[in-house]
Amino acid sequence: MAFTVPCRSRWYVVPAIALAALLALAGCTTPTDDGDAATPGSTALPPAEGATQYPLTLTTWAGETVLEQRPERIAVIGFSPNMDALEALGVTPVYTMAEESEWPWRSQEWLSGVEFRDTVTRRDPINFEGIASTRPDLIVATNWVQDEPTFERLSSIAPVLENPTQVKGDQISWQDTQRMIGEALDLSAASDTAVTEAEQTIERVAQENPEYADRTITIATDYTQSGIDYYTAAGGTAEAATRQMGFRPNPLAENFTADAGVADEQIGQLDADVLVVFYTDPASKTAREATPLFQSLPPVAEGRYLGITIDDPDSAMTWVLRRGASVTSLPWTVQRLSERINALGTA
Template sequence: MISYTLRRTTRWRLTSSIALAATLTLTGCASTGGGTAKPAEPAISPTATSQPVGLLPAAEGTTTYPVTLTTWAGETTLQQRPERIAVVGLNPNTDALQALGVTPVYTLTDEPAAPWRDQAWLRKVEKVDTATRRDPINFEGIAAAKPDLIVAVGALEGKPDFEKLTAIAPVLDTREESEISWQDLQRLVGQTLDLGAAADKLVTAAEQTITEVAGAHPEFAGKTITIANDYGPQYGLSYYTIAGTFTEDVMSKLGFTPNPHAKKFVDEDVVSDENLGLLDADILVVTYVSDEVRKAREAKPLFKAVKAVTESRYVPLTLVKDDSTKLVNSAGQQVDNATWVLRAGASATSLPWAVKAVADQWLAGAKLS
């Protein structure tokens, strides 16, 4: 049940970087885009509306338009710097705009909720759709917002989606049906909007925050960590810190050393009962979807026998009922729920928040071997 994706399909995992030049091709031509298939509905002119004051920061003057946006589903051409931007897909797309100080004219309701979201910024968005990432794309709602660019990285389930969106405005997505890092996502959006230097600074600042958090916790250095999430009987216990994944990489940047057991879960992240011993590490963190699920897990003899559990190096965190942004630790204290960021929601905005939550809240007072 590996699902480290930022799209409703399984084609995008957050484990590697792709070259931006492969996705964003600067051109000097004046040809129009629209993909290889005939649009299913009439296009809305990007000049149909004027730019309200304050939607975008001043251009840096380094991106030359027209820009050909090459995606896995086809190409579109951005004739000039966009003024009205719609964003669909998971929260990193919206995060990338927020970080740059760009206010979209259309976005989705955050689901799960994003505690790092700037609410004052969100209130400036013309249309926050009641739809979430779990719903089909609201093509009519997007068209009504009259965008001249649609940021849809990770949102497309197939070429029909692309064709319907390109009938509205040029579409920004990755060139290949493959992975993209949060760093490259931020840079891709920045370069498309002629804010490439600002995007670079945001990436550097986020990475620096991780370095600073690691420096504040020298006790993590050289230790192993396992993070897992128990979804209950239907989906089982999922191993998060798999070898070669984004989650393992973040833990390594916090100072932890890779856990040799993590290689066992590259092909299958569900931890069967007979493999519960592979959860062992210098510190074991398990998040639970409910108190009932936690109690059932902790009652299993093979789980009780895990060395980290027997030696009190186990940190249980349980989702707060009716509040997906919070977890409760064994002392009954509420802590921020960074699980979503570790799984699929990393961005230059969310990741600094998440590493602080893990280091300063989840692991506060944890016993390390």
Template sequence: MRAIPRLTASAAVAAAFVAALSGCTASPESDTDTDASTECGVFPYALAHAFGESVIDEKPERVAVVTDVDLDIALALGIEPVIYPAYELGAWQEEAFEERGIELDSYDPADGIDFEAIAEAEPDAILATSGWSLDEDYEKLSAIAPVIAYTTEEGLDAMTWADRTSVAGCALGLEDEADAVIAEVHDAFAEAAAANPQFAGKTIAYAVIHPDQITYSSYEGSDVSFFTDLGFTLPEIASEFTADNSGLSKENVDKLEADVLVIGYPFGDEGLLTRDELESDPLFQSLEVVKRGAYGVIGDDVASPIAYPSPLGLPWALEQVLPVLVDATD
């Protein structure tokens, strides 16, 4: 997922086009509807979330999404959104579009969420469980249609991909579909773990080479379920890192030591170090994990679905990464 830049649309513009949407089947946000249910899929449905409450009067037929993780959730649930942000599609998304033969309306997210375009799409609900800028965007989005937002006051990162999928399923009247999708993904990882018992108990370090730093992505508290669901564990040194302190310099790459090391280079030549530069570094070469050949490199397009997991991206990423992990633990 690519984080959406800060918005530039004005509140005045938002108010002008919202007035034209009074005929939508789902009502805007309300905290006065005492008849709304909190039971999954029972409408009117009241979703309590980090910004208050959204009341959805009827099962939504027209759903807008504001991030590509939410696009993944919608597609996984069998929904064709009425509009989505036109980031460059990942391979897993392209496959879904091609398999289903669908073409969707989109907007350019370069300047943030296009509120007017979303309003013109007349959604019954807006799926935004992964809305990175909801603290700024929520009020304008909720004036268009009920927002299915992340539900924890602790913030966006407190929800797992399965939590997001489940919340979306409840609010969209697709609880059974959400449960089936979640179970399918869990089963895929369970099968991969069972087929590779050598993963069990091995420590793993996962790093991504960003333009400004080597990022220790598998710190304690991060969502490393992609690896732990396969049986891996984190090394003790993972506790030294946090979301706000995850950077490594070239001089302390020794902290990447683990039973298995996986690195992604999604920025290529724009990264702090290229693959050739890092692999030719004497300190990196001195790591025991590198000497053992327990070091693997994931494809440039895999870092995103690992960092921003979704029910659509995870199975695809598993297919790409599993051979790397097998080689590293052979």
């Protein structure tokens, strides 16, 4: 499976100045147009646990909405962790976006139960009409609402679940996302279990590879035109994942907390015991590896370097380590990353 590298962004997907124009051009696709629709019905929803009390106020950074009762028809927009959280709970939404068929950790059988799989992608304006046509009673939009007008328009359709505060996309807690969605659906215990099982999988990788404790790791993506982004910046999702895998903190990671961009004169700061670089195309990989500065990096010169291109079956790892970490995607990524690193055969 080759995945599509998301547009390079260090904060929000769509600049605020462009959003007003996008809202005006919002798509009009409905389940009877270009989308992939199933027979309308209620969302598949496991039995309630009885812990969440309704009405439940959903407090977000953009405003508040109220769930009067337990939701049964859930629309999902935004990044893949929102869908992952529902899949982990055995909840089938009524609406989702186009990309959700692409991920290697996604169950196609589960996905086939979605009532309306829209043709719009994350790069398109939100299809408000399409969402409304599925008659949702909750819209899961964690880490996706761009401004208050967007929130207001979505909340006019159904209560909206978003983060309480705005957080940089590469620093979102996948555990918090899972638990927040679980609470809204009265499935908090199931969410806790999903988080625990995911963390246990990552911990097993650390236990099976004790040598990681003596190593540092750098993970980056070469976006060709705009340059290299340092993914394992201190405090980010990728660094947290590699530390859970057992790797020790890389002191160089502190240099990229404010700006993930790696300028040509900073190439030396990619140094680590293991270097993993993702590339948007094979030509970019060939070009980068031909540069003397890159060749002089110790992990490259000594065979401790892994280059992964977009056509590689494991290329989805870069998305997970950027914005796509969840209880289903991160265990898959950690296991595949560990296998690829170990295949380097370096001591």
